[in-house]
Amino acid sequence: MSTETLAEPLSRAGPRRLGSLRLRLMLGVPLLSGLVVAVFEWSLGGFESLREGLARTGLLVLLLSAAQLLFVEALLLRPLRRLAAGCEAMESAPMPLTPAADLPASGLAAELDRIGHAMRRARGSLWQQDQDARELRRELAQQRHLLEQARSALDANQRELASLARTDALTGIANPRVFDEALRREFKRAQRQRGLLALAVLDLDQFKQFNLAHGSVVGDRALQRVAALLNERFKRDTDVVARLGGEEFVVLLPGFGMAEAQGVLELLRDELRALRLPDGQGSLTLSVGLAAASPAHPYLSAQALMQAADEALYIAKHAGRDRLSLAA
Incomplete structure (x- = not known):
């Protein structure tokens, strides 16, 4: 099954759902508005006042319902319709058959490539610095070992000199x-x-x-x-x-x-x-x-x-x- 075949039901589902939502709103909003107005009129004058002002109540319900529908249309349905159109466009776009690396890089892809290259360069630099640090540590350890040997040799020479200063070199007795x-x-x-x-x-x-x-x-x-x-x-x-x-x-x-x-x-x-x-x-x-x-x-x-x-x-x-x- 092709990508276009899969995208068709998706593209038709968005407008159907928006139409169903609009229908429910056109039915539900007037009923809700009429109920709210009736409760309000009843609270003011009871059933007598409600029967006497029935025409006025109906007009008020229509105006209130129309205002609410316009408000919902402007704040909710239009953004949803644009969102559905965007989804439809995305779903209907053909899937690329070649790897992303073979396609011409867009602005975002180029930026990602630059970031990736910079990260690889940073990793390489860190690796080199780590190698340099290890080499430096090895050299320091070697220098420390040589210094210890030199110190030991110096101590031995000092002991020998001190001994020579107090003993006869040939016989080993006191000088x-x-x-x-x-x-x-x-x-x-x-x-x-x-x-x-x-x-x-x-x-x-x-x-x-x-x-x-x-x-x-x-x-x-x-x-x-x-x-x-x-x-x-x-x-x-x-x-x-x-x-x-x-x-x-x-x-x-x-x-x-x-x-x-x-x-x-x-x-x-x-x-x-x-x-x-x-x-x-x-x-x-x-x-x-x-x-x-x-x-x-x-x-x-x-x-x-x-x-x-x-x-x-x-x-x-x-x-x-x-x-x-x-x-x-």
Whole structure:
């Protein structure tokens, strides 16, 4: 069945419905008006007044009905008729057989196309912005990771620098700076508490010839073995073992007098002679200068105690080496 066949009953239904409505109004309005006028006349004078003014009542009903019909025609039926004509025109229009996209765009369709295109462009822009934001987040995460790595490396370097600032790079024991701080601290404590403090300066005999004979690599290993031996023998919390430089070491022994420190250092010299050096090459001996501060033998300063130990070491060296000399 074609679209035109379907539209014909629809186009005929509109005028028929309007004609039926007009007929009902032409019958109903006069009846209603007559009833209203009759009730009004009856309320004024009863049935006698109604019979006497019948002609007048009929004229009044006609005028009132005509006015109401004109009013309804103007306000209701004419708009309905125009609406029915519009519906009839729409229903009788042929249905398009091609898709709407193939037809020439009307003003509304063109506007809708522009809106759709703008929305697609906005979606594309939002998608691109989302991709850019994701890429930026990835780059920020990568930069944050690199920053964390750099911070960790910096912390490690700072710890290493702090360690290097307080330890000897070759042997791992304390360096001269740490020893000087400990000497000043322990000397003041010994003075305040009238306690004992022993200081020994140790020097490996003829170490330059040892290096020439065996090489600097073996010499460095020998120094490391000596430092390890010192750490093993002097491991109290208050003991301080340091390398002053080259083949010279120093030991600070709080609470030790001259006799106690001398006994420990003589054992150390014996252990050094028996020490197995790297690859079994060569042997080393040790010269020691020892000084001790006590209430019976005080020193004016920590530097004076250190100088006394140095002078004792000088005497041990010139007395033939491989010996311990006591400060006067």
